[in-house]
Amino acid sequence: MSSSAPTLAAPAAPAGAPLTKKALTADHPTWCPGCGDFAVLAAFYRVLEKLNYPHEKIVTFAGIGCSSRFPYFVNTHGGHYIHGRALPFAAGISLGSDDLHVFVFGGDGDGFSIGGNHLVHTARKNVNLTYVIMDNSVYGLTKKQTSPTSPIGFKTKTDPTGAFDQPINPMRALLNSGATFVARSHATQVNHMIDMMLRAAKHDGFSVVEILSECVEFYEGAFDAANPRKGGAWKLVDEKKHDGTPEDAARHDPSDELGAMKLALEAWPGSFGVFYENNQRPTKNKLEAGLIARTREKTKGAADLDLLKASFARLR
Amino acid sequence: MVRHPLSVTPFMVSPNHPESGPAAARAGNPQSLSDVVIRLAGNSQDGIQSIGGFLSRLAGRSDQEVMTYMTIPSTISGGPSIFQVRMGNGDILSAGDRADMLVAFYQHSYDAHVGSLRPGGVLIYDTDHVKPAADDHRFTQVPIPITSATVEAVGGTSKDKGKNMFVLGLLARIFDLDVEKLTALVKERFGGKNEDVVRNAMLAFDSGYAWPQNNLRDLFYRFEAVERTGPAGRPQVTMDGNMALTYGLLAGGVRHGAGYPITPWSSIMEQLRTELPKYGGLFVQCEDEIASISTALGFSYTGHLAVTGSAGPGLSLKMEALSWAVMAEMPLIVVNVQRGGPSTGMPTNVEQSDLMQAIYGSHGDTPRVVLAPKNVEDCFYVALEATRIAREYSTPVLILTDQGLSSRIEAFDEPDLGSLMVEPKPDLSDRGADYQPYPLGRITHHAPPGTRIGSGKYPIVTGLEHDELGHPTGSPKLHQQMTAKRREKIKQLARSLPAPEQTGDSSGEVLLVTWGSNWGPGREALTRIRRAGVRSGHLHLRHLHPLPTGLGEIFSRYHKIVVAELNDEGLYGFGQLAMMLRAALANPNIVSVTKTDGLTFKVSEIVAGVARHIESTALDATLGAAPQSVLSRS
Numbered sequence A: 001m002s003s004s005a006p007t008l009a010a011p012a013a014p015a016g017a018p019l020t021k022k023a024l025t026a027d028h029p030t031w032c033p034g035c036g037d038f039a040v041l042a043a044f045y046r047v048l049e050k051l052n053y054p055h056e057k058i059v060t061f062a063g064i065g066c067s068s069r070f071p072y073f074v075n076t077h078g079g080h081y082i083h084g085r086a087l088p089f090a091a092g093i094s095l096g097s098d099d100l101h102v103f104v105f106g107g108d109g110d111g112f113s114i115g116g117n118h119l120v121h122t123a124r125k126n127v128n129l130t131y132v133i134m135d136n137s138v139y140g141l142t143k144k145q146t147s148p149t150s151p152i153g154f155k156t157k158t159d160p161t162g163a164f165d166q167p168i169n170p171m172r173a174l175l176n177s178g179a180t181f182v183a184r185s186h187a188t189q190v191n192h193m194i195d196m197m198l199r200a201a202k203h204d205g206f207s208v209v210e211i212l213s214e215c216v217e218f219y220e221g222a223f224d225a226a227n228p229r230k231g232g233a234w235k236l237v238d239e240k241k242h243d244g245t246p247e248d249a250a251r252h253d254p255s256d257e258l259g260a261m262k263l264a265l266e267a268w269p270g271s272f273g274v275f276y277e278n279n280q281r282p283t284k285n286k287l288e289a290g291l292i293a294r295t296r297e298k299t300k301g302a303a304d305l306d307l308l309k310a311s312f313a314r315l316r
Numbered sequence B: 001m002v003r004h005p006l007s008v009t010p011f012m013v014s015p016n017h018p019e020s021g022p023a024a025a026r027a028g029n030p031q032s033l034s035d036v037v038i039r040l041a042g043n044s045q046d047g048i049q050s051i052g053g054f055l056s057r058l059a060g061r062s063d064q065e066v067m068t069y070m071t072i073p074s075t076i077s078g079g080p081s082i083f084q085v086r087m088g089n090g091d092i093l094s095a096g097d098r099a100d101m102l103v104a105f106y107q108h109s110y111d112a113h114v115g116s117l118r119p120g121g122v123l124i125y126d127t128d129h130v131k132p133a134a135d136d137h138r139f140t141q142v143p144i145p146i147t148s149a150t151v152e153a154v155g156g157t158s159k160d161k162g163k164n165m166f167v168l169g170l171l172a173r174i175f176d177l178d179v180e181k182l183t184a185l186v187k188e189r190f191g192g193k194n195e196d197v198v199r200n201a202m203l204a205f206d207s208g209y210a211w212p213q214n215n216l217r218d219l220f221y222r223f224e225a226v227e228r229t230g231p232a233g234r235p236q237v238t239m240d241g242n243m244a245l246t247y248g249l250l251a252g253g254v255r256h257g258a259g260y261p262i263t264p265w266s267s268i269m270e271q272l273r274t275e276l277p278k279y280g281g282l283f284v285q286c287e288d289e290i291a292s293i294s295t296a297l298g299f300s301y302t303g304h305l306a307v308t309g310s311a312g313p314g315l316s317l318k319m320e321a322l323s324w325a326v327m328a329e330m331p332l333i334v335v336n337v338q339r340g341g342p343s344t345g346m347p348t349n350v351e352q353s354d355l356m357q358a359i360y361g362s363h364g365d366t367p368r369v370v371l372a373p374k375n376v377e378d379c380f381y382v383a384l385e386a387t388r389i390a391r392e393y394s395t396p397v398l399i400l401t402d403q404g405l406s407s408r409i410e411a412f413d414e415p416d417l418g419s420l421m422v423e424p425k426p427d428l429s430d431r432g433a434d435y436q437p438y439p440l441g442r443i444t445h446h447a448p449p450g451t452r453i454g455s456g457k458y459p460i461v462t463g464l465e466h467d468e469l470g471h472p473t474g475s476p477k478l479h480q481q482m483t484a485k486r487r488e489k490i491k492q493l494a495r496s497l498p499a500p501e502q503t504g505d506s507s508g509e510v511l512l513v514t515w516g517s518n519w520g521p522g523r524e525a526l527t528r529i530r531r532a533g534v535r536s537g538h539l540h541l542r543h544l545h546p547l548p549t550g551l552g553e554i555f556s557r558y559h560k561i562v563v564a565e566l567n568d569e570g571l572y573g574f575g576q577l578a579m580m581l582r583a584a585l586a587n588p589n590i591v592s593v594t595k596t597d598g599l600t601f602k603v604s605e606i607v608a609g610v611a612r613h614i615e616s617t618a619l620d621a622t623l624g625a626a627p628q629s630v631l632s633r634s
Ligand SMILES: Cc1ncc(C[n+]2csc(CCOP(=O)(O)OP(=O)(O)O)c2C)c(N)n1
Pocket: A064, A065, A066, A067, A068, A083, A106, A107, A108, A109, A110, A111, A134, A136, A138, A139, A140, A141, A142, A147, B320
C-alpha cells in the first residue's frame, strides 16, 4: 500500500438531497495502483447512490487489512476496528440502533481466518447487516503470506515451496454457517458487483457478498480464470425467473439450499451470482425486538425507575 | 470463655411468635447478643444456602434493623457445601474468622469443619449421620436427629427434604428470631409452587422450632436492640454482590451488554439478559469474550453505553479490543469478577490477582479507569460511578470485583433510586461544522451514527493513530499529542476523585492499606491493632487507577505502609497494589501482606501480617487471642 493522502471534506449536503459520489468520497484510497479494491469502492459508491439512504444513517465498518481500509474512503459514519473482529462490533451497531444501514468490509484473512468464528456466529444469528469480503487469496497488508483461501501450490513468504493446506471454500462455509444471503462476484465486473451489493443491502438479515478482488502486488492473475478479458470463463448463476417456461425448471432457485450447495461445490472458478437467499428466517434484530415487546407487555411498559424500585422492593 | 449460667426455666418462646402455645408459658432470660457467626455444613442439595438466604432476608426486613450478615458461599457445587452467616447489630465487616456455632449435617461436614468452631462454641449435629469425637469437651454439644425428625414431621414421602427448614426453625428458636416475618418469607419463597411444598416446608420449620427444649436448655439468645443508624425512611435490601452490581448498572442507565459465561461472572450476564428487555434494552450472549467486548463496543458506539464482563481468563481475551477502546476513546464498562488464577486456576475461590492485568493489560500505552467495590452495597455504587466516568471521560472503565463479593449476601440501606437513576438517551443532536471526534485539549465525545454532522464530513472511530478528525496519521508529533490527550483526561479524573476512606490515627506506626473486598477485614484488623496500643490507621482504595491524589502526603505520616491483598508477593516481595504504590510514590516504607489460599482474609491474618512488619510486643501478644463475637457473652 502506498502512503495516506487525506483530502478535504465535502461541504454538508442539505437534508434530503440525493446522495452523490461527491458527498460520499472521503480520503483518497491508499491502495496500490491497479488493486482490485478500487473497483469495489467505485461500485459501492454507486450502490449508496442508488439506495439513497439518509446520509447519517449509513455506517461502514471494517477490521484490519488492505481491504479493511475501506471506511476511510467512504464519507459516512464509520470505524476501523481490530483484525478479524469487525462483525461482532457491527452486530452491536445493528442491534443497538435498528434504523442504521450497516456495511462491513474486509479481506479473506480477516474474515475466514482470525475472524472465522465470528463469521459463523453472526451468520447463524442472522444479524441484519451486509458484509463484503474482498478475497484476494493472500495477505496483502502484511505482504504475501498464505491466506485461508490461498490455493494449494501458491508460493508465499510463509509457504515458499507452495501452500499445501486445504483452502476454505467461502461459499460452502457461508452456507454451512446459516447466512441468509450468499452471493459471489468479481471485481472486474462492476455492474454485477453493484447488483449483488444492492440485493445484499436490501436483504433483511445477514447478507454476504464475496468479491474476488485481485492483489496486483502479491497475487497477480489470481482470478484470471474467471475473467473473460484474460481468457477466463465468466459463468453467471442461471437464476430462476418464475416465468412458467420449461427452461425455467432447470434454473437455480436461490431459496434452494441444496442447489446453492451444489453451486458452491463446482470446480474453480465456479459460478457468480446469488447462490442463496432465505427470506423466511427472522433476523436477530426482530427476535430481540420481539423479546423486548413481550417482556414490556408483561411489565405493562413500566418506567425504568418504577421497574428498578420494584426489583428492590422484592429484595427487602 | 465464660459459659452463661442458664435460667431455671430453660426456654422462652419468641415474643414475636404469632400464637401462644404451651411453650409460651415458659419464661427465661435470653442472653443478650450483638454478633454471632453460624456455619452450616452439609451437602449443596440440602438447601443450606437457602437457610442463609432466609436469615439474611429476615435481617433486611427486621423492624429494628438488628441484623446484618455476611456469608461464605459453597466452594464446591453438588458435593459438600458450607454457608456461613454472621448476624449482628451494628457493622458486620467480615464473615468472621471462626464460627460460634456449627451445624453439621454429615460426618464429613463435622470432620472438615469442627476445626473452624471456636472453643466454647456450640456444636449442633445430626445424630442420624454424625458421631462426634467422644472425648472432645471443647464445645457445647447439641445432638439432634435432624434427618429423622424432619422425616417424621413432613410425613416421610419427601424423604429428608426439608432438613434445611427444620434447622431454620431451630435457629429461629435459639436466636429468638421474628417468626412471623420468617414465615412470611418462607411462604413468599415457595408461594409459586404447589401448596404441598409450602405446607411441608412449614411442617419442617415448626418441628425445628418446637424441638423439645431439654436438648437446647443452654441456648437461648436475643439480639440487642440498636438504634437504626441509616438514612431514615429507607428499608434494608438483601442481595449478593453480583446482583448489586447489576442493579448499579441499571441505575446508571446501562441498557446494552454482551458477554460469554464464566464463573463467577455468569450470574451478572444472566440477570442482565432477563432484566434488560424490561427496560427496552438487550444483552447478547456471544461466541466468545472477544466478540463480547466487540459487540459491547458496537453498542457504545451507537451511543448506548454498554457493559461486558468476565473473570480473569476472559479479561485476557478482551485485551486487544480494550486497547482499541482506549485508542478510539470509546466509553465502555468491563466487569471482571476475579477468581483464583493463573489459567483456570481455582475458579470458585477468591483472589485479587488481576489488578495488574486490569490496569496495565494489553499492548501500547493504554490508560483506563479501574474501580473496585469494597462490599456488596458498594458493588451498586461503584457500578453507578463507573457509568458516570465512562460517559464523562469517554473511556473504558473496569470494575474489579471478586468471587467473594459476587455471591456473598449482605443487607444494606436501599439506595435512593429516585435521585440516582440516570436517563440513558444517546445524544443524536446535530453536530456543528466544527465537530471533531478527537479534539486536542478537550475530552472526546463521539457523535453516534445517526447524528448529522454540519461539515458533511462524517467521523471515523479508529484504532490507528489519528488526527483530530480521525484520519490516520504517522506524525510523530500527533502520536505524542494524542498519547498525552488520552493520558491527561485520566489524570483530570484523578484530580476530581474524593479523598480515600481513612479511619484510625491520622499518623503513627502503621497505615494499613486495602482494596476491594478486604475493606471489612481491614477495618476489623485496625480495631485490633489499635486495641493492642499501636498508633495506626486504615486507608481503603476504591479508585485503583487513577489513584486519588494526595496519597504521598498521607503515607508520609506513618512509619510503615502495610498493603494487604489477596495475591502473590511475586519475584520482588510485593503484592500487585503494593508494587504499584511503590512505583507511583517511590516510598520504601510500603510493604506487603499477601496470601493465595483462595479464601478471604481472616482478620487475624492481617493482624499477624502487620505484626511481622512492625516491632510491637503488644500486638504479638494479641495474636490468636483476639476475641470476636461470643455466644456466651452476656
Ligand atoms: C491481532 C493481529 N494479528 C495480526 C495482524 C497483522 N495483520 C494485519 S492485516 C493481516 C492479514 C490481512 O489479510 P486480509 O484480511 O486477507 O486482508 P488484505 O490485506 O489481503 O486485504 C494481518 C495478518 C494484526 N493487525 N492484528
